[in-house]
Amino acid sequence: MVDKKIVLRFPKRLVDRPIVSHLIKDHDLEFTILKASVTQDEEGLMVLELKGKQEEYEKGIAYLKEAGVILESLSQDVTRNEERCTHCGACITVCPVGAFELDMVTRQTSFHDKKCIGCGICIKTCPPRAMELHF
Amino acid sequence: MSKTIEEINQKIKRGEAVVFTAEEIIGVVKEKGLKRAAEEVDVVTTGTFGPMCSSGAYFNIGHSKPRIKLGGGRSYLNDVPAYTGLAAVDLFLGATAMPDDDPRNKVHPGEFNYGGGHVIEELVAGKDIRLEATAYGTDCYPRKKLETWINIKDLNEAVLFNVRNAYQNYNVAANLSNKTIYTYMGMLKPNLGNITYCSAGQLSPLLNDPFYKTIGIGTKIFLGGGTGYVAWQGTQFNPTTARAENGVPKGGAGTLAVIGDLKQMSPRWLVGTSMLGYGPTLTVGIGVPIPILSEEILQYTTVTDDQIIGTIVDYSDAYPNRRNESVGEVTYAQLKSGKVTVQGKKVPTASLSSYPRAAEIANTLKDWIKAGKFELTQPVASLPGVESGVTFKPLNERPIAQ
Ligand code: SF4
Ligand code: SF4
Numbered sequence: 216m217v218d219k220k221i222v223l224r225f226p227k228r229l230v231d232r233p234i235v236s237h238l239i240k241d242h243d244l245e246f247t248i249l250k251a252s253v254t255q256d257e258e259g260l261m262v263l264e265l266k267g268k269q270e271e272y273e274k275g276i277a278y279l280k281e282a283g284v285i286l287e288s289l290s291q292d293v294t295r296n297e298e299r300c301t302h303c304g305a306c307i308t309v310c311p312v313g314a315f316e317l318d319m320v321t322r323q324t325s326f327h328d329k330k331c332i333g334c335g336i337c338i339k340t341c342p343p344r345a346m347e348l349h350f
Numbered sequence: 351m352s353k354t355i356e357e358i359n360q361k362i363k364r365g366e367a368v369v370f371t372a373e374e375i376i377g378v379v380k381e382k383g384l385k386r387a388a389e390e391v392d393v394v395t396t397g398t399f400g401p402m403c404s405s406g407a408y409f410n411i412g413h414s415k416p417r418i419k420l421g422g423g424r425s426y427l428n429d430v431p432a433y434t435g436l437a438a439v440d441l442f443l444g445a446t447a448m449p450d451d452d453p454r455n456k457v458h459p460g461e462f463n464y465g466g467g468h469v470i471e472e473l474v475a476g477k478d479i480r481l482e483a484t485a486y487g488t489d490c491y492p493r494k495k496l497e498t499w500i501n502i503k504d505l506n507e508a509v510l511f512n513v514r515n516a517y518q519n520y521n522v523a524a525n526l527s528n529k530t531i532y533t534y535m536g537m538l539k540p541n542l543g544n545i546t547y548c549s550a551g552q553l554s555p556l557l558n559d560p561f562y563k564t565i566g567i568g569t570k571i572f573l574g575g576g577t578g579y580v581a582w583q584g585t586q587f588n589p590t591t592a593r594a595e596n597g598v599p600k601g602g603a604g605t606l607a608v609i610g611d612l613k614q615m616s617p618r619w620l621v622g623t624s625m626l627g628y629g630p631t632l633t634v635g636i637g638v639p640i641p642i643l644s645e646e647i648l649q650y651t652t653v654t655d656d657q658i659i660g661t662i663v664d665y666s667d668a669y670p671n672r673r674n675e676s677v678g679e680v681t682y683a684q685l686k687s688g689k690v691t692v693q694g695k696k697v698p699t700a701s702l703s704s705y706p707r708a709a710e711i712a713n714t715l716k717d718w719i720k721a722g723k724f725e726l727t728q729p730v731a732s733l734p735g736v737e738s739g740v741t742f743k744p745l746n747e748r749p750i751a752q
Contacts, residue, residue, distance in 0.1 A: 301399065301621060301633065301704040305536050307688075308544035308700040317688060322705040339461055340537050342401060342623045342702065343633065 217265070217272040220249065221350055222287035223279065225259030234282050235261070242275040243267055276350050292349045293333055295326045299345035306337045306346070352644050358392045359725045367392045369719045371712035372553045372640075372651055379652045384645050393719055393726065394651040396558050397572070397637040397711030398550040400703025401623045403534070404514035404585060405632045406444040407470050407612050410506040411481065413439055414498075418483065419491035425483040427469045427500075434483075438491060442511075443469060445632035458627060459532040465630025468622030470510075473502050474574070475617040508612040510574055510620070514584035516636050518556030518604035519591075519660065522547045522685065524677055524692065527666035532627025536702055538665055542692055545662065545699045550708035551655045551682035555638035556604045558651045560597040561736065562589070564640050566729025571608065572637030572715045575619035577724065578610020580638075583733045588742035597650070600659045600679065602742075604733065608636065619711075633704075637711040639719060641726050656683035662692060672744060 225234070230253065239246055244267035251261045265272060279286060304324045306315045314330040315337075317323075337346040361367040368391050370378055375394045379387045411420075419438045426432065429449040433442040447466035454460050473479050478499040487494045502508050523535035523546045531538050536546045551557065559565045569580040584605025591603035619635035642648045662677040663669050677692060684690045685699045718724035734740040 299621075302706045303400075303704040304701040305546070306700070308539070308546070308698045309537055319688075322686075322709075336537075339459075339626050342536075342625060343621050344463065344624055 217267060217269050219272070219350070220262060220264050221276075223259075223261045223263060224285040224287065225261070226283060226285070227257045229283055230257065230259040232282075234279070234284060235263070238275050238278060242278070243271045244275055286350050293328065293331050293335075293338070294347050294349060296345045296347055299343050300324070300341075301343055301345070303342060306341055309336055309340045310334075311336065353392070353642065355641050355643070355726050355728045358641050361392055362719055362722055362725050365720070365722050367719055369393045369395060369716045371709065371716055372396045372558045372653075373709060373712065375648075375651050376552070376654055379648065384649060388642060388645040388648045391642045391648065393716075394558065394640045394642060394648070395637060395712040395715040395719070396550075396553055396555040396640065397635070397708040397713075397715065398516055398554050398703060399619070399635045399707035399711060400548050400550070400633060401534070401625065401631045402512060402515045402634045403446050403629075403631045405470075405510070405512035405634055406442055406466065407473075407508060407510045408436075408440060408442045409508050411439045411441065411500055412504070412506055414493060414496055416493050417491045418485050418493035418496050419488055420483050420485060420496075423483060423485035425481065427479050427481055428464075428472070429480075429482075430464070430466050430469050445470065446629050448630055455627060460627060460629075462624045462626070462628065462630045465622070465624070467620075467630050467632030470612075470632055471617045471620055471622040473508070474612060474615050474620050476502060502613060505613075509609060510578065510612045510615060511581070511607075511609045512634060513607050514586060514605045515608050515634055516555050516584070516606045516638070517549070517602050518554070518560070519599045519658065520547070520549050520602050521663040521669070522660040522680060523665045523669075524662050524697070525666045526664045526677065529666075531666050532625075533665045534625050534628045534631075535665060536700065537626060542695055542697050545685070545690060545692070545697050546702055547660055547682070547685050547699065548702040549658075549660070549682065550703055550705060551658050551686070552653055553705070553708045553712055555636065556606070557598060557653060557658060559638075559640055559647070560593070560599065560650055560653075562604060562733040563647055563650070564643065564729075565606075565638055566732045568727055568730040569638060570724070570727040571610075571639070572635065572711055572718075573608055573610040573615065574612070574635055575616030576610055576612075576614035578608050579727075580606050580729075581609040582607040583740075586742045587734060587740060589734055589736045589738060590741050594657070594659050596653065596657055598653060598658050601661045606636075635707065635711050637715040639715055639724070639726055654683070655686060656681050658682045660685065
């Protein structure tokens with residue numbers, strides 16, 4: 216089971232399309248709208264809580280992305296692509312909650328995902344872009 | 351006691367060479383003493399793995415039918431512009447080039463997720479790369495448009511040619527202003543919120559040979575996972591930088607221009623890199639072997655992080671405005687401890703170059719030499735020394751009169 220809060224941004228051209236109703240009809244997901252608004256630039260913004268099976272959730276997210284909705288994170292998973300991480304340690308002073316730790320002996324940088332609050336700062340500052348965001 | 355490179359190569363061929371990394375040699379000399387260690391040890395290997403912007407590669411793509419002259423036209427590799435001011439089908443791709451439609455810093459800080467460095471990484475990984483070119487057409491090269499996939503295995507030459515790598519020491523970066531700044535030294539938090547540095551310290555090639563006694567033009571090196579050579583002194587070469595008593599420069603000094611066959615390199619050691627708010631670049635792995643020809647040369651390789659001083663520079667003001675001001679000096683041992691005290695404040699530190707990967711390079715090079723797979727070369731010419739008077743001059747701006 217997944218229970219996640221996500222932020223959807225609808226570009227102007229998508230605002231009056233029934234995307235969310237399709238999402239719910241075609242995928243076996245429970246949902247709660249936590250917030251919905253149209254911004255000054257006529258962009259739609261919606262915060263949704265989605266509950267359901269992992270597989271259905273992933274299909275739903277894929278549907279939204281395909282439709283052109285921009286997804287933003289609220290309580291998403293941040294993971295590290297171990298293949299890409301060079302253990303430079305650049306993330307250490309960037310993370311606001313100290314989720315990265317330098318081993319003084321091996322000089323390797325470990326990532327404690329339990330501490331991560333999903334702020335996303337490391338995603339854009341990791342030089343080889345080893346930190347990834349998953350919805 | 352003195353050895354020659356030829357003698358060392360004989361031992362390498364017999365599989366008898368005694369090799370240590372620049373990290374291991376510290377303990378070896380402590381234990382055996384300088385004299386005995388200098389007799390026994392043949393080579394000390396160094397390594398560094400960090401973002402190096404003055405990197406690039408050139409290619410000869412072969413001639414299309416009918417022929418096209420890319421020179422003087424426009425060529426793009428995966429949308430990244432390549433330099434065409436060469437003959438018909440030679441191209442040069444720089445690590446910091448980026449697609450024409452990259453938004454740059456329009457929304458600051460720009461992300462710079464893809465650039466020349468990433469194309470080089472993908473090419474080395476064996477991926478197909480999209481070449482799109484337009485030309486003006488000539489009698490002998492009539493074609494005006496070319497769109498094709500290219501692959502490194504089909505190119506006539508693919509050569510990594512970096513005009514400035516492996517800086518001998520570097521600035522340590524801080525931000526004294528009250529807003530976050532995004533630099534090539536990473537994200538720097540306001541009011542001395544963090545400090546970044548970018549050197550392998552005691553493992554770094556030129557810090558282990560501070561007066562360029564063994565590293566010279568023609569030195570064979572580990573480059574990007576394959577082998578390469580020192581082609582020349584790197585740009586901005588500055589042997590006259592202030593040095594500590596042990597001869598180690600306290601800031602950027604020597605640099606290396608390096609060259610090598612891209613076809614035998616690996617994407618593990620050439621990594622496309624993005625500096626938020628600054629630009630794309632390439633992280634390059636370099637390792638240089640130092641032949642232990644004398645006690646003096648060995649002595650230099652025993653340098654430790656607590657003997658290497660870095661100068662802290664304010665990247666919010668002094669650096670962009672080219673003012674030679676220092677916020678203070680720290681040793682790499684202090685930087686590596688995770689916190690340094692600057693202006694009475696404890697400031698957390700972060701590295702941009704990877705020490706574990708630098709150590710892996712030094713160890714790989716050591717294994718190659720021990721296995722007889724890598725012999726040393728005698729430089730064909732020296733790098734300019736302290737006595738050369740070579741300096742790194744600022745631009746003398748001469749406004750063009752209207
Ligand atoms: S900044 Fe990126 S590559 Fe460097 S240690 Fe952190 S996650 Fe790894
Ligand atoms: S997303 Fe934010 S909190 Fe999580 S590891 Fe990255 S910087 Fe730290």
